[in-house]
Amino acid sequence: MTDPVTDHLDARYGRVRRAGRRSLLLALGGLLVLAGLAWLVWVAVLHSTPPVASRLIGFEIVSPSAAKATIEVERSDDVTAAACRVQAKAPDFSVVGEVTVNVAAGGPQRQMLTADVTTQRAATAVVLIGCTTPGSDRPR
Template identity: 40%
Template sequence: MDQTLTERYAAAPAWRRPVTIAGVVVLAVVGLAWLAWAAFVQSTPKVTSQLIGWQVVDAHSLTARIEVGIAGGTTHPVCTVQALASDHTVVGQLRFTPSDGSNPVTVQTSRAATSVDLTGCTADGQNQPR
């Protein structure tokens, strides 16, 4: 009863190992290419925005200054700013078409606002606000 495994069971076909290695290499290359593409797309948005400052004007309006960067060839950029009350409810919202650079905006509110939230800016081909 002293048999080796290859004597007891048939040896694996000679083609199986190279095909398995080639399959793993192809999957790794496809995965790395997708990862590089996703990193590039996420690191180069068409529109970026940053809330520079804001000031409450009165109980029904506030002004905010938004710095927007728009890449060349970008179409239909839109930014959204929300005014929030002390209980964190949205009391005003403004969607506007920005220009490249500083954008002063006035948000009309239904009651006194205590903070501002820049939801971000989107454009054609960029659905994630930045």
């Protein structure tokens, strides 16, 4: 049912009712949301499977100038080489020693490594910064 007053005002001011305009906007909005969700899933899958992962199993302060750390390295495949950074820290949290342990390609995917860190002065803790691969610069 149409209202004669509304029809008269629409004609007077040039307003035209477009029924398809709302449907078009809803369809475009839906496509935009769908594209955003697809991008979110792609990013989540990409970053949930890093090429290398590592964790510190334990450490021992051997002497005032040396520390030893045991780390576990897990690679996504056995052809990936990795480099793992280990730091020794003093009581004031300053870095007193650092070493990079290289994991050669071709070894087992999961392995335990020992890192011997030479320190400038007595250390109280050893920290694993993480491992990187040639294709990934973010330590994990």
